[in-house]
Amino acid sequence: MTTDRLPVVFVHGLWLHADSWTPWVGLFREAGYEPQAPGWPGDSPTVDETRANADRVAGVGIDAVVDHYAGILRDLDTPPIVVGHSFGGLIVQRLLGQSLAAAAVALDPAPIKGVLFLPPSSLRVASIALRNPANRGRAVALTREQFRYGFGNALPQQESDALYERWAIPSPGRPLFEVAFANLNPSSPAKVDTRNATRGPLLLTLGGKDHTVAPAIVRTTARLYRKSPAVTELRQYPDRGHSLGIDSGWHIVADDVLAWLRARGF
Known part of the structure; x- marks a missing residue:
């Protein structure tokens, strides 16, 4: 069925189910998208099913995820806006760099190839998978305490625990290995075409208290785009953590994204 509404595709990252975008989907639909x-x-339709069938996502890497979403984008009548969080933020940058999207928003995006320094907090989160080489082919789940450190550290304990119970799922460990060794691999799947001069606009966000994607990672990512004349902007939320798109303050970020898109003519 065709529609004159501009399509928007949301891409989740590791350890959160796609249903975590439900509030954003409702807001964007009300806004006319x-x-x-x-x-x-490999994800199942619900959080509970995904938790019960974690092996289905085992071994999935960045290229497979990009190809999956590229197929979805190509089936649309018009190039969409893509919005991704964490590893989803890396995925939407690749899709934008391949000119498959009209614009992209990367919320606290995982490091792309060219980001050389990973702060200790980011290494601590990544080590959940990286400490065991066998996790490259496995699904990896977070404990409640690990979720609290990686996602909910800027929240009250009760809110962090509630988000964990509602949205957290096991995810493939392979993308973390691919990013960890990206700068040693000339054909790394974490490589983004940051020099694409004809791509649509890109908005990057960072949370000042983010442990998973520390602020330095996103600032470095923004600098990697300096050789492209295409629009790249950085929005900072000093008091927010990695949960900025799903916690009680999600609407602030979502409203800012909508305003940015409107200002860019979308």
């Missing part, structure tokens, strides 16, 4: 939030390859 045609949004959807497909899961990664």
Whole structure:
């Protein structure tokens, strides 16, 4: 079915189910867009099913996720806006760099190739998978305490625990290995075409208290785009953590994204 509404595709990252975008999908639909939030390859339709069938996502890497979403984008009548969080933020940068999207928003995006320094807090979160080489082919789940450190550190304990119970799922460990060794691999799947001069606009965000994607990572990512004349902007939320798109303050970020898109003519 065709529609004159501009499509928006939301892309989740590691350890959160696609349903975590439900409030954003509702808001964007009310704003006049045609949004959807497909899961990664192997994800089940619900959080509980994904938790019960974690092996289905085991071994899924960045290229497979990009190809999955690229297929979804190509089936649309018009190039969409893509919005991703964490590893989803890396995925939407690749899709934008390949000129498959009209514009992209990367919320606290995972490091792309060229980001050389990973702060200790980011290494601590990544080590959940990286400490065991076998996790490259496995699904990895967070404990409540690990989720609290990686996502909910800027929140009250009760809110962090509630988000964990509602949205957290096991995710493939492979993308973390691919990012960890990106700068040693000339054909790394974490490589983004940051020099694409004809791509649509890109908005990057960072949370000043983010442990998973520390602020220095996003600032470095923004600098990697300096050789492209295409629009790249950085929005900072000093008091927010990695949960900025799903916690009680999600609406602030979502409203800012909508305002940015409107200002860019979308």
